[in-house]
Amino acid sequence: MAVQPEGAPCWADAMFSDLEGAKSFYGDVLGWTFAEASTELGNYTEAYANGKAAAAVVPPMPGQEGMSQWCLYLAAEDAAATARKIRDNGGEVLMEPMQVADFGTMCLA
Incomplete structure (x- = not known):
């Protein structure tokens, strides 16, 4: 991809x-x-x-x-850093960053 x-x-x-x-x-x-x-x-x-x-x-x-x-x-260079930014700005992470087969890393917020 x-x-x-x-x-x-x-x-x-x-x-x-x-x-x-x-x-x-x-x-x-x-x-x-x-x-x-x-x-x-x-x-x-x-x-x-x-x-x-x-x-x-x-x-x-x-x-x-x-x-x-x-x-x-949405694309992100670093899913863990993006999850931290989401929380720091009042958002809610529903699913922590995780590797999904060979597709890449995802989180849901």
């Missing part, structure tokens, strides 16, 4: 109860194609636009059944 400027949107994923319906919808509307679901990552399924990874779809986690939501990720 290309390095993005600090704070630039760099990835998006979406949680859908009807994963096949979402794949059909985004395939029809945006022309996306989809990889096979990654069972080791909770059925995380990458979406491709023009052959390039564009986003991903995933089924709800336990307790979130029936919910749908998009999550936008």
Whole structure:
């Protein structure tokens, strides 16, 4: 994945109860194609636009059944330092920085 400027949107994923319906919808509307679901990552399924990874779809986690939501990720050079800045400026870190397979490091705030 290309390095993005600090704070630039760099990835998006979406949680859908009807994963096949979402794949059909985004395939029809945006022309996306989809990889096979990654069972080791909770059925995380990458979406491709023009052959390039564009986003991903995933089924709800336990307790979130029936919910749908998009999550936008912003680029950061250092996720731990960004988490500290979030707290220092009154924000809340919901999930501490963690490595996600070979995709990189993420946190949710």
